[in-house]
Amino acid sequence: MTQKEQSPITRAMFDQLILPVYAPAQFIPVKGQGSRVWDQNGDEYIDFAGGIAVNALGHCHPNLVKALHEQSEKLWHVSNVFTNEPALQLAQRLIDSTFADRVFFANSGAEANEAALKLARHYAIEKFSPYKTKLISFYHSFHGRTFFTVSVGGQAKYSDGFGPKPADIIHIPFNDLDAVKAVIDDQTCAVILEPVQGEGGLTSATPEFLNGVRELCDQFHALLIFDEVQSGMGRTGTLFTYQQYGVTPDILTSAKALGGGFPISAMLTTEAISSVMHPGVHGTTYGGNPLACAVGIAAFDTINSPQVLASINAKRELFIRELEQINQQFNVFTQYKGKGLLLGAELAPQYHGKARDFLNVATSFKVMILNAGASVLRFTPSLVITDEEIKEGMQRFAKAVAQISAS
Incomplete structure (x- = not known):
């Protein structure tokens, strides 16, 4: 080998x-391994980030490792x-x-959303009119980084600077049913939303909003x-998450x-x-290659089990109790957002805009967290x-908060 x-x-x-x-x-x-990560120096970290909600079973879960190993010796890709x-x-x-009857596999969330948006427009054009192309989205939403999905997403900081955007996309306030009523019409092909806005601060949709949007979509x-x-x-x-609301998407x-x-x-x-x-x-x-799908089967079967799903809200409550102990000492949070282990802690006014600082300092105390916008800390650990x-992770995080509070 060369130098x-x-x-x-x-x-x-x-x-x-x-x-x-x-x-x-x-x-x-x-x-x-599990919810722990080691760096090049052998230092150990507690992982509350989960690869941005990807590592739902932690690192190197034996069920996934087994599926990957077995499929890797059979068939990787056939197109x-x-x-x-x-x-x-x-x-x-x-x-x-x-609710579904059909599935389309791809490789990333952006690609799944791209397929969803293309399907929605194609359906409207084929079934109704070539002019039925309006897409309604919401401020602070995030749907991916392809040019179409980033334009549909409601954060201009991600979509500006790349030239003319795809047309016929409208952004309105989230959880505002009157705003939807004001813009939806016979030329609307689809409304796209996150039941919990992930990158936009972990705001959950209200039941009234989702039910109202469903009714408006049916009407138009x-x-x-x-x-x-x-x-x-x-x-x-x-x-x-839709299963908690009793509102079924298309x-x-x-x-x-x-x-x-x-x-x-998947779409x-x-x-x-x-x-x-x-x-x-x-x-x-x-999309749909056998290696990815074999791992997906193992992940699906493990997550979609009573013992995993039934424990999630209890783990959320433990996180919040631990965060509240920190908050009682340092007064850094105003409210807790999101659902389950898609958990947000909104920073107090004196810390607004500093979420990334908390993330960076936390790593120095060997705990990995995320932010959701500039003023919300995000925790998406293994389920x-x-x-x-x-x-243990919260003990480490408390030290990070103490350092920031003292600075």
Whole structure:
């Protein structure tokens, strides 16, 4: 090997080699087990970030490792020129457990949402009118980073600066039914929303809002799309969050925890809506490949079990009790947001805009957390994290809060 090939891997290499669209922490994780991660120096961290709600079963869960190993010795990829057994098995599980009749597999949440939005417009054009193309979305929403999905998302900071955006997209306030009534009409093809806004501060939809939007969509023959990329797969205490509201979407997207760390996503819909599609209208090279779907089956079967789903809200309450102990001492939080283990802690006014500071200081005390916007701390740990790990991680986090409070 050359001297260059033998050079040690350092964090400084990131700044030299990777497109500068991220600002990662200064340590490099090299190993994970359950809810613990170790860096290059052997230092151990408690993981409350979960890969941004991806590692729903922690790191290297034995069920997922077994599925990956077994499938890796059988079949990795054949493209969608051919089908494969794991894809059909995972599709059947999703259909059996939801409202859906049809599934489309892709690789990321953005791709699932791209497929959902294209389907919604195509359905409206084919069934009603070529002018029925309006998409209604909400401020502070996030639906991905493709140009279409980032334009539909309600955060201009992510979509500005790339030239003309896709047309016929309207953004209105979340949880404001009157705002929906003011803009929905016969030219609306779909309303897209997150039952819990993940990147937008962990605001949960109210039951009245979701029921009202459903009724308006029915009235104007518009499709209702639920983006459950972050809120789905057990994250909020049920397999999908819509099941807590009794409001059924026409299209649902899933990703992140669907593969437990392996890239996979899915768009779910009904037979009636999917009937407008035919070969060649949409597609993907890697979507539904057997390796991803085999891991997805293992993740699905493990998460969609009474012992996992039934424990999530109890773990949430433990997190909040621990956060409240910190809050009683340092007065840093005003409220707790989200559902289940999609948990947000909104910072007090004196700390507004400083969520990223909490994240950075927390890593120095060997605990990994997230932010959701500039003023909300986000906790999306493994759904099977132990009570002991929650308490230990919170002890470390308390030290970080103490340091920030003293500065």
